Amino acid sequence: MSDPRRPVPPSLWRDADFRRLWTGQTASQIGEHASLVVLPLFAVLTLHASAGQLGVLRAVGQAPILLLSLFAGAWVDRWRTRTTMVLTDAGRALALGAAAVAGLCGVLGLPALLVLAFAVGALSVFFDVAYQASLVRLVERDQLVRGNSALEGSRSAAQTGGPALGGALVSLLSAPVAAAAGALFFALSFLSVRRIRRTEAIPERPGPTPRVWRRIHEGLRFVAGDSALRAVCLASAVFQFSFAAVMTVYLLFLPRELHLSGTVVGLALTAAGPGALLGSLLAARLPARFGHGAVLVCAAAVGDGVFLCVPALHGSSAVTVPALLAAGFVFGCGGQLVNVTVMAVRQAVTPDGMQGRAAATITFVGMGMTPLGSLAGGLLAEEWGLRTSLLVTAAGMMLSPVVMALSPLARLGRRLPAPPAARAVTGGEDGGQQAAGGATLRT
Template sequence: MPSASSASSADSDSGEPVPSAPSSLWRDADFRRLWVGQTVSQLGEQACTVVLPLFAVLTLDAGAGQLGALRAVGQAPLLLLSLFAGAWVDRWPTRTVMVLTDAGRALALGATGVAGLLGLLGLPALLVVAFAVGALSVFFAVAYQASLVRLVAREQLVRGNSALEGSRSAAQIGGPALGGASVSLLSAPIAAASSALFFALSFLAIRRIRGREPIPGRSQRPARTGRRIHEGLRLVVGDPLLRTVGLASAAFQFSFAAMMTVYLLFLPRELHLSGTAIGLALAATGPGALLGSLLAARLPSRFGYGPVLVCAAVLGDGVLLSVPALHGSSAVTVLALLAVNFVFGTFGQLVNVTVMAVRQAVTPDGMQGRAAATITFAGMGTTPLGSLLGGFLAAEWGLRGSLLVTAAGMMLSPVLMALSPLARLGRVLPASRDAGPTGSSPWIRTP
């Protein structure tokens, strides 16, 4: 893991000691509150990924181009705000950031529910809501990743990441199923209001975190935002492992966004599945992700981080190539989708947890937020373009052919991993190196 330093050592430039961690993370009240808040927030976010697109498709009769635009608008903040979010989170308590973003998302979705019940919710309003929720989710995601490093001892990071990623996996089980079922059985306004409740619960849990966060570099005169963003970019571009993570993430997320746009049209219009069946099919990634979290705690240390990353990416991405071969809405088709999504969730989560461990290992404490945000920018920032491409391909080439092409594009990610130093990582993570006095890392190379 990132270092062998004691939990009681000074944390970067803050001069404040990190409290010794309890023998078990679950005895740490602040960690439990973070875990609960992150879990229900992820549940609401996962529900929204189904509620808003299905509202557009099933209620507003949105076409392929309109659905692609909706998904692109919701993902645009990843491109526009990720770098700023990283620089901002590194200077502020993560608790404050998470509480504010939870409150904002709850209000936005609550207002959507009211507007929908009054018959005032159309596609333009849905675009505004999608952008607002996406923007606030960017800040929450960067904050919760950085919060763990500040709240627990470094030797507890593996267990902490496993718990948080496990809860995210659980959210992948419940979120899509709840979203699809609520739209199908109730109504889109009630589904939106239900998602707002999850963010409200997360707000209540996270605001109860009492521990004082040691914020690296906070005692110094704050650097300009542009300079701090540049430091994050230098770190990721200058380090071969982080650079590969960013490039592989960009290739995967671009193709995955295009594939999902086609996929969400393919399931109801080509296979004629109901909203409930779609939600259940998507939710199958959750149990797989739980298994992937368990495998991530064992396989890399046994077979090596590099081989596990490459093999898991090949298996997880490759299984989606079988989806275009499915026909009809029979029980066999639904079972096949459940199996495909389970395999995708298992190996996708194995990649996610392993990559996160590598990133945290080579990133200095004072750069955790900016490193996470820069990689998010490089990877998730491509998703709006991918969503637009998916909508265009679906309209011009048809659903089945477009699904095959976009799924094949996802295989570029494991190819990039296999050709990089990431594939040669062994069974022990690289040692971390301390940040310099300005919060930047002295060992990175200038691009």
Template sequence: MTGPDPTPPSVWLDGDFRRLWIGQTTSQLGTQAAQVILPLIAVVALSAGTEQVGLLRAVQQAPILLLSLFAGAGVDRRRSTDVMVLADVGRTVVLAVVPVLYLLGMLDIPLLVLVAFLVGALSVYFDVASQTSLVRLVKRDQLAQGTSALEASRSAAQIAGPAIGGALVSLVTAPIAILASVLSFTLSVLSIRRIRRPESMPRPAAGQARVWRQIHEGLRLVVSDASLRAVGIASALFQFSFAAVMTIYLLFLPRTLHLSGAAVGLVLAAMGPGALVGSLLSARLPRRYGYGVVLVSAAVLADGVMLCVPALRGSSAVTIGALMAVNFLFGVFSQVVDVTVVTVRQAITPIPIQGRVVATLNFVGMGLTPLGSLLGGYLAGALGLRTSLLLTAVALALSPVFMALSSLARLGRQLPDPADGLG
């Protein structure tokens, strides 16, 4: 008679996991800070118009559409840690140029758009590699522990990154504040480079045809599996609308509500504690209520609270508190959705094709974000910030409606077995 399965050893006892955790955490900190600082450079330092801010965000997101599939094929053939190091070295160099150009009086919107594109391209490779690295580094029975730890640190970065970015913008101007991201990416490189465990990755035959075949394998698995296909479509609906919302939101806070850079950072940072709470809930709720019920309910609540933002007025403490409460709740429920989706994706996808599936879902789910950002900038100029923010917040409801009608809503307390993605 066999007893219960032994509890897997803690991932924190693994030095290489700790180095990965430190590297990904500091990199996420730099990413979150840059997401606040780059638009504020355009708005505050360069007096950009609504269409220009929309263009800046669209260009930064365009590499998701252009490069995700190639990144997935590349990561499945290389050490994920090598890809992460090279991506962060690149982001360090590119962002370090911004304050130099500013001090020389040479920084303008076209150059900032170029920086945004390069940072976006390198971020695509880092993100795909980082989502693949854990599966290669720890045992399968440690995935839940590792995912929870990395998601918790990502939540912490969502707290600290915007707050640090917004505060530095107020203290030293936005172009100089970007050095916080430069420092974070540098620390990430120093930590990830120290991971010693080799990744025994198969090296397929060289050649462009092989690359396209690998891309096709990732696409085929996502299209053929009902749950993965639904994840991609629901993500696409959400990310398109959310890109439009955030483009308008980053203009709405300083220009309509007249919030300072520090206040903007504080408001955005409120998502972090919410995301941390969401990470804790996501480890318990699906096992109690079922993955489908949790996904749909959390998506409805996350998107619903954003409808409160267009009704707010002024820059009083009450308004700032209300914005923080909205962002906190959005952080809670959106994080439940994110962690639950990641858990479903990891369980369904065979390890050898994880990179390509992650890249395919990024391509499908986030490929429309540049168009969403452009739409947000256009609506802001045509309809005004408050009206356009309300319309795009309503559009967020498309994602939970689709989830409720898809196979995701029927997922129970037990996850599906891995799909056959390599046949």
């Protein structure tokens, strides 16, 4: 078994295809994070959307996670991830480009925003599942922790640059210009990913190709058959539901309760980026020193718990903005520690032919709760007020580390697990697949 404390193999960054994947994923994430800020801010600041309308807008953008994740996993396990990423990048670039034109023509209203949010969200589901599976097909398994650390570090940069860019462009220029900027980043990702030259080894299966529903069922059985994976699904579902509610309230709380401009709101949201970058760096070392389970529970408890302090903020921006930046930094660091650690574990213990479906199944269970959370956040904000709703939804996030602490996840040791022989994928008469052992992932 490989030692994750080993220095980064020189071949990782010297590999041109890995660099192309890294560049494309970074550009794609910047475009995605920018659009996640552009659309809500345009609705709040320009269309004067109510809390309920903002909740609906966010829910529509997140609905594809619930509707399409399982299909995306079945698709990715049968097709080259490069092809999937290229097509989704092209689609998102065209969608945001069309939004920019519509905005310049004065027809970018709430109905158009709803359609755009759903389209971008649907394409992002396929891209995210594909890029998670692509790393396993590009690097050796003993490089997964380092590779994920690099990719998640780029996502951290996107979390820093995306919201800042989106907020600044909406505030200083216009939503159409901000949408056009997002389209350019997706186009850059398209150009980078399509240059990947390595031929992917698509896992072969004996016999005829099973129907898509059968492949989806295989992924569900794989995840449901493992107690650790079931705990991950529950912890992720609780977190994603509560976090979606928090962000719906938060995007209203900052401009309306704390009276911050769109630019400052974007700045506050970027604080998670540097924190996530630090979390990516720590994730390459801390699990090997303290154990994967200890890192998961402690990082989730500290990162999620910091949001309980935000509802107490009052006063001038000279006081509130530094506090918001500090809270975002801690949240980003803790969340990224969890994400990098569990993604590497899940990839290491999952057979190659199940990578896309395993990722998609857990995304479906966890991230699939985000539309409901966004709607709940909007309803709570209208009924209870922004400050009380923010406190209640932030408290809900703390259930996630509690679930992990009471589950097999807390007992993971310092070494990266490897799939036992029993985990090898076997096909029965019905084409089903069995799995044994432990695997973890919190999306």
